[in-house]
Amino acid sequence: MALKQVNAVVVGAGAGGGIVAKELAQAGLSVVLLERGQWYSAFECRKDDLRNQRTTALGNAFGPDDDRNPRVSVDGEGKERVVRPSEGEYHNNAACVGGGTFSYGAMAWRFMEKDFRMRSTYGAPEGSTLEDWPISYQDLEPYYEKAEGEIGVSGDDTNNIFRAPRKKPLPMPPLPPNREHQILQSAAEGMGLHPFDIPMLRNTVPYHGRPACMRCRWCVGFACEVDAKCGTHNTVIPTALATRNCELRTECVAKEILTNTPGRVTGIAYFDAKGRLQEQPADLVVVSCSAIESARLLLNSKSALFPNGLGNRHDWVGRNLQGHAYSGALGLFDFDVYDDQGPGASIALCDYNHGNPGLAGGAMLANEFIRLPYQFVRVRPPGSPRWGLAHKDFMRKWFRRHIMVQGPVQEMPVFDSRVQVDPKVKDYWGIPVARLSGRNHPHTIEIGKYIASKAEAWLKEAGAIQTWLMLPRGGLSAGQHQAGTCRMGNDPKTSVINKYCQVHDVDNLFVVDGSVHVTNGGFNPVLTIMALAYYASEHMVKTWKGTKFR
């Protein structure tokens, strides 16, 4: 039996969905926010270096669980394998209230103007679907500002001469520099580069009722013990619930989006926390499950009118799956560079995001978040021993004397890097699972090599006595920065949603998460997802006040 009709169902309480739920609820719509994972708080923070969202040796701390949520991964030779969420080939993000924002490192980047015009700036390399966004940086600027203010961003990018114009400075100051920051800053300045304090979704002073960062070393991959990291779980979602217009239902797994014969969305079918199939009727549905699961949900929503799934009339749903081809370098120093001050990552350059000779884009470069001892076990110069006394000596000698600099290389989208639904494998609830296949574009690898060489040069200038490169591999890229599978565009034949995040041929269905990114910037994507969520919500509310989507 169907549940009581609501105005909107938002599927996924992450970066995008949390904001949409809050904006719609504040505008007076009745909202049901569905989340497949659990609702954790700062008090459930476990500083566990083997079980978190970055190091998953013993599983993901914040979902999904390994037992009920398989995917199928297809490698370069076409060999397929069922993979579990704690394996790399799964390309997991998270499954909990707040989504990835509950445990992320929390860099808060605005994309640059050229990041929205990649095709007209560079032309598409052969074999890539590189394209311009149908909206510009200027269209999103007010919403970047809103995200920085409402969710909370600290940092100082005034020394970043490459940044896109901003109207307001960041609302919170940066943390004091750690030792790595100081070493890298003087080196970059000596090279004529433009280092600055990374914008972070992290309180550095008490802000919006939550305290400041205590600078422990357990940041990326972990929940914040003192609730100083800003995600949707501790900002917009509580605000949404306080309106009393929004109901959060956790451990609810979306099965399919329901449609009627005129071809409009009528609601959603999902399995509740007790495994019962429920139908939630709604005037509009917002899909915010991140790039892989959003594509899977649309593809699983088949009917006579939509035989290939929703939004998929032209076979673009699930295409162009991308992430970031992380590239960088490691340097060993003959003095201590580690001072145990979290979050670690603190200084960045945007000198190599664009304008690199012969290359279509680039990446921001930053020092890495703090490495815990087990993470350092794999940090070795190529060919050096990984076990025995040599291993132990390396740990003791270099743990406090190494710096890693890397950056998220903007990828050239590939049409055949994609999410499909697997014809055979189903999850615990009987829903066909995501099937991932594809590769990175060769030009992305070229850019990665260039960016890594720049990272190495920076480390050498800083005094590194030995350096080596970390280069991207050619396989499928997605992971926590997954994007691209429901491309935004003006032409319904070559995109899934219009410039308001509305599915082209179903006007009461929206996709709001990294899926809609035409390209993913040379930056961590979360602030762009947040800005898009504010921007798309404004359109939804306007339309609601007019037609009520009926």
Added chain:
Amino acid sequence: MGKRNNLSRRKFIQLAASVAASGPAISCTGVISPWRFFTVEEARTVEAICDHLVPADQDPGATEAGVVNFIDRQLVGHLKRWQSAYREGIAGVDQTSLGLSGKKFVDLPAGKQTEVLTALEKGSAPGEVWKRRSPQEFFELIVNHTMQGFYGDPRHGGNRDGISWKMLGLTYPPVRGRLQYDLTKPSNQKPA
């Protein structure tokens, strides 16, 4: 030998064994295993392997850190999918040892043990098991699990008293941030 890998069965058998010692729970030496997954002989072999991967020197090595306990506990927990890899892999290590030096792994001198492990790492190890299973994959597996057990959180059964963290000069438990953070003083909320 022949002890199999079912936790509830093993527990049941341990109970049963107190009444009447019965076949499968007892290894060929007649000893009931105190481990969850490993037989006594297997655990000795794993211990010897792990002590090569992280040897004791001025700081404790793998065994003292409880790495074998970590692996044994995880093999009936999150890592249970690797049970047969260990059961066969450990047998394979002895086959390689017998093939190269005529003795089981634990009975070899340290130098010969290193040769066996290097042969596994390079994929050149003799032994029946390695005809159907990659010696390199097993070696990677046990290196990885040893590092997890040595450097990982003690709550999972290894890194006893945080000894590897102490080796690196890190505080354990990790209170570094908390020490800087005194919420009772509002003026102190800004980090030091």
